[in-house]
Amino acid sequence: MEFNIKSGSPEKQRVACVIVGVYESRKLTFAADLLDRISNGFISDVIRHGDMEGKLGTTLVLHSVPHTLCDRVMLVGLGKEREFRAKEYREAVRASIKALTQTSAVEAVSYLSELTVKKHDVEWMIEQAAVVTLDALYRFDRFKSKSDDLAREPRKLTLAVPRRSDLADGEKGLQRGLAIGNGMKLAKDLGNLPGNICTPSYLGEEAQRIAEAFSCEAEVLGQPQIEALGMGSFLSVAKGSVQEPRLIVLKHAGAKDKADKPIVLIGKGITFDSGGISLKPGEGMDEMKYDMCGAATVLGAFRAAVEMKLPLNIVAIVPACENMPNGNANKPGDIVTSMSGQTIEILNTDAEGRLILCDALTYAERFNPATVIDVATLTGACVVALGHIATGLYSNQDSLARELLAAGEEVADRAWHMPLWDEYQELLKSPFADMANIGGRPGGSITAACFLSRFAKSFDWAHLDIAGTGWKSGKDKGATARPVPLLVQFLQDRADIALGNVVRRGRPRREAVETVEDEQD
Numbered sequence: 110m111e112f113n114i115k116s117g118s119p120e121k122q123r124v125a126c127v128i129v130g131v132y133e134s135r136k137l138t139f140a141a142d143l144l145d146r147i148s149n150g151f152i153s154d155v156i157r158h159g160d161m162e163g164k165l166g167t168t169l170v171l172h173s174v175p176h177t178l179c180d181r182v183m184l185v186g187l188g189k190e191r192e193f194r195a196k197e198y199r200e201a202v203r204a205s206i207k208a209l210t211q212t213s214a215v216e217a218v219s220y221l222s223e224l225t226v227k228k229h230d231v232e233w234m235i236e237q238a239a240v241v242t243l244d245a246l247y248r249f250d251r252f253k254s255k256s257d258d259l260a261r262e263p264r265k266l267t268l269a270v271p272r273r274s275d276l277a278d279g280e281k282g283l284q285r286g287l288a289i290g291n292g293m294k295l296a297k298d299l300g301n302l303p304g305n306i307c308t309p310s311y312l313g314e315e316a317q318r319i320a321e322a323f324s325c326e327a328e329v330l331g332q333p334q335i336e337a338l339g340m341g342s343f344l345s346v347a348k349g350s351v352q353e354p355r356l357i358v359l360k361h362a363g364a365k366d367k368a369d370k371p372i373v374l375i376g377k378g379i380t381f382d383s384g385g386i387s388l389k390p391g392e393g394m395d396e397m398k399y400d401m402c403g404a405a406t407v408l409g410a411f412r413a414a415v416e417m418k419l420p421l422n423i424v425a426i427v428p429a430c431e432n433m434p435n436g437n438a439n440k441p442g443d444i445v446t447s448m449s450g451q452t453i454e455i456l457n458t459d460a461e462g463r464l465i466l467c468d469a470l471t472y473a474e475r476f477n478p479a480t481v482i483d484v485a486t487l488t489g490a491c492v493v494a495l496g497h498i499a500t501g502l503y504s505n506q507d508s509l510a511r512e513l514l515a516a517g518e519e520v521a522d523r524a525w526h527m528p529l530w531d532e533y534q535e536l537l538k539s540p541f542a543d544m545a546n547i548g549g550r551p552g553g554s555i556t557a558a559c560f561l562s563r564f565a566k567s568f569d570w571a572h573l574d575i576a577g578t579g580w581k582s583g584k585d586k587g588a589t590a591r592p593v594p595l596l597v598q599f600l601q602d603r604a605d606i607a608l609g610n611v612v613r614r615g616r617p618r619r620e621a622v623e624t625v626e627d628e629q630d
């Protein structure tokens with residue numbers, strides 16, 4: 110898909126499809142009104158007949174609109190004008206793209222990006238249009254020997270900006286949108302790949318490809334090196350599988366000062382979670398190929414950040430292995446020693462995510478991090494608590510939790526702050542080791558986070574449990590790439606802070622950046 114930015118009148122577009130909005134009830138947007146005038150009221154006639162009320166997300170494709178140069182005009186319902194916000198804008202863009210794929214038009218010019226969304230500038234309008242479009246067009250059909258879907262993918266989408274003077278901002282927004290979209294695509298592809306292909310070593314090679322493409326540093330450690338680090342907890346999970354584990358480290362030195370403390374992202378990379386000896390039931394077990402969505406989204410967010418050249422130092426760490434039940438596997442009752450020296454009694458081998466993450470957290474200490482954020486499909490209990498809507502957020506630093514909540518809110522990739530109180534820590538007591546790896550069914554997402562917190566004492570840390578949000582089941586089965594948008598927004602906000610800008614939500618961010626740069630010059 111090729112994107113363009115343009116300013117120009119809708120009636121002059123010589124293209125397969127021009128996309129314009131209609132508010133509820135039957136109120137034409139500026140672009141729709143221009144088309145209506147040139148066509149002597151053709152559009153308002155159609156609307157008067159009641160075929161397009163303007164309800165949010167509805168679409169109507171018109172052919173041969175008089176005096177226009179395009180083959181089709183698509184009307185897109187925007188809902189009530191007063192209620193038209195970020196969420197409604199995204200929904201309208203998504204609906205327009207879905208409808209476009211139902212036509213045979215391969216090129217379109219969209220005027221939705223010209224609309225006004227309160228508190229957001231042109232750059233944001235374009236960025237979000239690109240992100241939503243790429244998200245809506247995503248398909249994973251690599252393993253289909255023939256495409257079973259006749260819908261054609263549009264080849265070129267031109268996004269309109271109101272004025273010529275907006276072109277440069279539009280272009281900036283497009284670059285950011287593409288970077289986020291590419292990061293999300295990477296995360297979805299990795300998530301959707303089957304476990305027999307997306308193995309720990311495959312993830313390692315993927316990290317090396319990212320490093321090569323964006324000239325950053327990758328380090329992929331194998332079994333002997335992980336042993337040398339003393340990661341007894343991580344290795345205990347890996348040893349039940351014939352697949353060798355990998356510890357993947359990617360570094361982006363984007364900050365002016367290379368000695369700036371980095372932001373460390375850690376992603377759970379269980380490329381298949383059978384449960385191990387505490388074997389899972391068969392139903393839906395295929396979905397445990399998604400147990401590396403934490404890894405996939407950390408790699409995706411990292412890719413977006415390097416493509417955007419964010420002025421930050423960022424380290425991505427992925428402990429990757431399979432959780433399988435061979436003769437060498439962990440058994441309930443086994444006791445292992447983590448890299449931190451703390452001992453763990455493994456009461457359930459299916460609580461393996463925390464066993465690999467704890468050693469990755471200890472490993473993160475060597476980077477003297479400003480902040481550490483781990484992302485993991487950690488607990489079924491988190492799905493019970495929050496469903497598939499919110500990501501579970503835990504942190505040992507309330508201000509960090511607030512930053513992440515706000516970032517998620519900004520890009521419709523929301524998280525919910527969960528408690529990490531001492532009372533819950535009690536549940537992890539073991540009679541034989543420093544802690545058990547499970548705390549019982551009640552509050553299972555919380556006790557999992559409590560377990561991790563014991564390895565995150567020396568830095569500001571947050572944990573995102575994406576068990577409910579990382580992928581979808583059912584007829585729309587597939588990875589969502591959440592929380593890539595949240596993470597990239599968080600990093601962007603941190604970059605703004607590093608540049609000396611105050612991060613204020615929902616206002617033109619770009620102006621502040623320019624002012625500060627001017628002052629520095």
Ligand code: BES
Nearest residue numbers: 457459460461486487488489490547576
């Ligand atoms: N990867 C699973 C968590 C999971 C389950 C995510 C279902 C999404 C959907 C994790 O490794 C796991 O198995 N957790 C156990 C922990 C329990 C044994 C304490 C769980 O949630 O059942």
Ligand code: MN
Nearest residue numbers: 382459460461
């Ligand atoms: Mn498990």
Ligand code: ZN
Nearest residue numbers: 379382400462
């Ligand atoms: Zn798991």
